[in-house]
Amino acid sequence: MNKKTILDFFKKDSSSYSNNESTKVNVLQQHPECSTSVYSNEKSGSTNVKDVNIFQRNPECLELSVSTNEQPKKTAPHPDDPINALPSNRLEFQARITRGPFQPNFNIFPRTQCGNYSRSFHKKYYSEFKWLEYSPTTDSAFCFACRCFSSNNLNVGQKETAFTTEGFNTWKNISESLKKHQKSKSHFHSFTSLSNFLIKKPIDVILDETKEKALSKRQIERQGNRSVMHRHIDITILLAKTGKPFRGHKEREEDSNRGMFLELAYLFKKYDPTLKKHLEEGPQNATYMSNLIQNDLISSLHSVLKRQLVLSLKNKKISIMADETSDCGHHEQISVIVRFYDESLNKPVEYFVLNQLGLSWLDIIAVCFDGAMAGNINEASCIRHSILETVANQINLKLRTLKSISTTRWACRYEAVAAVKNNYTAIIIAIQTICDTTKQSEVRAKSRGLIFQLKTFDFIFALNILYPILLLIVKVNSCLQAEELNLLTSTNFIQFLKQKLYQLRSDTTFFNGIYCDTVKHCEENNVAIPKVRKRKISTKIDYSANNQYFADTKEEELRVSCSNVVLYDLLNGLNDRFNQETLNLILAVGNVLKLEPTIENLLCLESAFEVDCNDLNGEIQLLRNIPGVPLGSTTKTIFHWIEFLNQNNQKNIFLEFHKVIVLFSTIPVTSCSCERAFSKLTMVKLKLRSTMTQQRLDSLMFLFIEQQMTNNINYDDVIEEFKVMTPSKRRLEL
Template sequence: MDIRSFFNKPAQKSVEDFDIYSTAADTDAAIEAANTSVPGTCSTSTATVSAETSAQPIAASGCVVNDLGEKATGPKQPLLSSFPKHQIGDINRAFSLFYYHKFPWIEYSVSLDSVFCFCCRHFSSNTARCTDELFTKVGARNWKKLSEKLTKHASSQVHLSSMEMWENYKHTATSGSVAAQLSHSHQGTVQKNREYMCKSVDIIKLLAKLGLPFRGHREDADVETRGNYLSLCDLFSKYDPDFKSMQSKYFNCTSRDFQNEIIALCAELVRDEIAKKVHETGFLAVIADEAKSSKTEQLSVCIRYTVGLQIKERFICFVDCSNSRDAAGIVSGIKEGLQSCGLKDIPIIAQSYDGASVMSGHLSGVQQRIREEFPFAVYVHCMVHKLNLVLVESCTVNRDIKTSLNVIDKLYSMFAEPSNHFRFLMMQKTLALKPKEIVQPSETRWACKYRCVYAVKSQYSAIIRCLKEMEEEGEKWSVEASGLYHHMTRLHFITSIIILEEVLRVVHVTHKRLQGASTTMADAASAVKSLRTHLQHCREESSWEATWMQVKRFCEDFSGICVDSSPQTGGKRKRTSRTPAGLSQYLVPTTLGQRDENETHWESESQTFKRQLYLPVLDTMLAELDRRFSTDAMALSVACDAVFSCDKNGIGPLLSTYASFKIHPQLVTAEMDLLKCTIPSPITLEKLTNEVRKDQYPNFYRLLQLALTLPVSSAASERSFSVMRRIRNWLRSAMAQDRFSDLSILHIESDLTANLSAEKIVDIYANRKKRRILLH
């Protein structure tokens, strides 16, 4: 058959257009489907063949043969039950399925009845020379010598190169191109590095939040205890192989420079979060105090603001003010702290310090210098300090009270010695008492007076027995023990500690109320008023009788110990009254006008202690409360109470003080009238917080924020000093100021530290400058 007549016949359907028949039962149907003619003919113009199909074989008629495989599909190997036969020599020969298995790279064209090399057709270079182009464009049909030609072609360099390119193509299709593979490898490295960094950041956050030291005395690899940071890294490495592999590299994020940078980043994010909330409100109050720390004077700067109508007191930083501890230096330190947080230009509406002249001076003190820049920044003398001054003054008004506190101070010194302390603990255990330590009295620690008096009263029996044993042994402390024993067994000491315990207990509760971060000026005024009322009731006769009954009961409980518990009167002893001899045989139901001698002495002692000890303490406290918490000093507190109770007649002081804050006086009173009709009585701050909205009551909302922002005490700064002594102890005294301040804010504001995102910290760390570790 002429080849041209063969191609001018209607094209047959390729087996690729039908399902592949793999069973003998379907072979007839496959042959019939393949022999079915299809309409249409190929174009005879070779100019229409695009460059994209130039790799395809072209029939003699000029049409492109399209029943061969593409790059994506692989070689086409139709499975026919019988292939077309042609006479070659004396024998009719045809293509065999055997060649598919021996040469898997070949493909068979049904339309051309020819065999092609798939890899050479698609992957041979344009400059490469294929043998007679037999397996790329023409096609092999000599079935007699096909095996020989295929074997020869398989060993050719062009075919081998094409096969290699085909294998690379298949691999690329699975895993991507080289650029893609490099991109994936880069992304995998970045992801691995970021996960390692996040874990390191979390370790730093944990140690900072808990206020624990990072570094150890030695951090060599052969040291068992390498510090908290490296020890936690070693613990992670034990259970995380990826972390261990990163930890063994040269750059492994364990240097102190890395720690300092991450600590600074965390502190910066915490300060930014605080500043963001303050900027939303628009004003703040400053709280500051100073204390000594490791040969330096540290100024603690805190602020008070509101988030909505919720009060927040936050620590900002520590500022080293050792070089300038005067008013100008402290003001400079406060401004430096506010500037570090981005709050330098935020209006200060109030300031709270202790009563030292350098802070409270009305001519050139800190509060006056701040008011020169912010005229509406009212000064609030820390109410907890003022209450403590009231307490100190009342404890020095009576000689017996001062003597009792001195005795307690000596008891603390004695039982602080190790052997005496052990004896004291064993005595408490022997008497089945709950262990309690004796606290040293102090005029600056607010709660210590109550704690020390309560400890001595509750552990009285153990203390007395220890002193008695030490007195009899004649040891080093025998003289001191004898003197303390003599004082503690006197009625004056017993009466003093019972009176002090009752009074200090109430003052202690008031102290706790004033120290709260959410305490308002109205709460402070209410607490002081309640304390004053209670002390007034204590002056009544019934209160004293109850106190004296406690004294008598205490003496009866320890009658075997208290040598001076029985009352004695001064002067000449009276003759003992006796019953007449004539009445000796009669039952006498009355005392015949005579009073029991012991009872007479107790009543005499009762009035003496009431007049000389009890009433002077109460009167001094009441007088000091009236002087330090006067009506003028509590004017803002009364105004705040009026705001919280929606009393429009009492908000005048606040409106006049903060007139520049654009609170319309008439509109705010109208809003308060509406609220009184909306909120059921009694109106409380909690109800106002739930009801008042900024968009509905803008003027009253602003007034509420002002009243809530006014500080009550400087307790926030005092609390930061406890953190200061934990973080910068004598083992960490060489810590730099920046690291010390950053660690302090991360520890104090631990709730904000816990919310920091390690991913965000790593992003900021990566973008600050070029890093040696791939992070993006």
């Protein structure tokens, strides 16, 4: 076993370095070949996220999460998407025809390269061709009439598969092709059948009067079935929003606790005649109370909400925040938050996502990744804690709580070092007391090992040199986490911290004071002060790139191999996280908020946000003469500006200025928003629920976190999604 040296106290843990670094916010330039795949589950193991420097010209594609055991799934198509088969049930087919063609209204449709031009579908064709529908899944157009009534006997040998089954996507000649199809015989016959279906009665109803009564009765039953589904959806939403379990250990009728889903359903049955009639008089093989139906309802809710989120993100500039943790089943779970500017709310909003949403890196302006905080937390026993308190009272010491070393938060690192430094004597005595009184050989061995490590010159020196350095860092860190962060002041604090660390590295007084305090502390605690072993420089030819340097004293050795190395690594870390381009961007936005930008600030914003610096400068000159503008350089000033421009309806006048503040507000400061998902995760996936599938966990987490979206969900959309999942021959008419 290799002997530990002083450098071991400052070495970065290889596992934590790759996963658990501090929060990094990266502003990306657009790259046309990048696409993202967001997926949530990864078996035990770390997620390697490649960091991209700010304003890197050709950033590599970042993979937010890579799963080794499952393939990422695409967003489920809308139930009315033309690629889905038409309902075989008569009443459901009639309802589908009544809803009309599926015409999603996008501002920008996917583009296809046709020669030297990029062409796409356009929503203007909806108004010209009422029968036209579009499938976002396959990026193709269909004819609603021909797709629904292509089986007409008059269309034998004349059916066009491009507008019925395969889809039309030759956008180069789309106008001529649509006009040609509209004049075809097959379209004429299909459109006539569609008109007759909507206006006239079916032939079997005309020939048989009882048929109409039977259809009316079936329609009433169908509406009743949908009412029952509304109640099941209400129960599912209630349990999902509160994070409660659905299933029971035993779900037979004679069992006292059959799970919350069944218990709530039978509770509502007492007061709801519709649900009572369904459970008592309806088909017993279609009560829709089974665990499979529960999973289908959860998946249907998740699919509808996810589709709404995808529509909200269309053509929006977004930022992505991600963090990682392990659940009670020892699976790595990644929380991904999408942040974008919502024009209806006039502020940035954040949404929790897990599965692939089809996002493009062309729309992503920043990413913010925090370290994966995996690991076990070992709690100290009450007996050992009482021993520590007893020792503290005996030596008249104010006890401070010991902290675990955090791999992501500088404040926690400072508190951990400060707690050990201030409680050093009490810790030594407490561990020695435990070692003398315990009867467990394993505890005794660990206690002796801890005492041996604590009573070393290297450990005490590490405490003394880290304490003042971390104190400087935590002060700047608290400033950067202030609620009203001043952009200009924050950049100054970062520069001051860098200058101070450079000064400490060249200041011999700082190191001499640390070394003297360490020697004094060692003498007070009977810790041996090591001496440097004299070594001779080898006379042989050395082909190594490293220089042979041997210090004459311990003080000189620590200055060269420890103090300078620590300060050098800290400065490199600060330069990586707060490089000059990042600081220039923050400084530029701060000066723009004060309406005092320089030429360098305008050029920086032009490069970062693709604005015209001349137009931006002209808009700022006009804003200076408008009374009552919200001047300032804090983060709240950004939202005051957004509110000011929207209230006076001036955002269309000051386009470049509005674009700068909106895009900057979209960039996340930290990935703390991801941590709210972790607290929800501990409530959803408990030890008693650790065997649930990843798909079910994804759906429940989305419903649990995005409760506002869940409250506003359309129940009819959920039922239509449920119908797609379940074959019509195995379910009720819905």
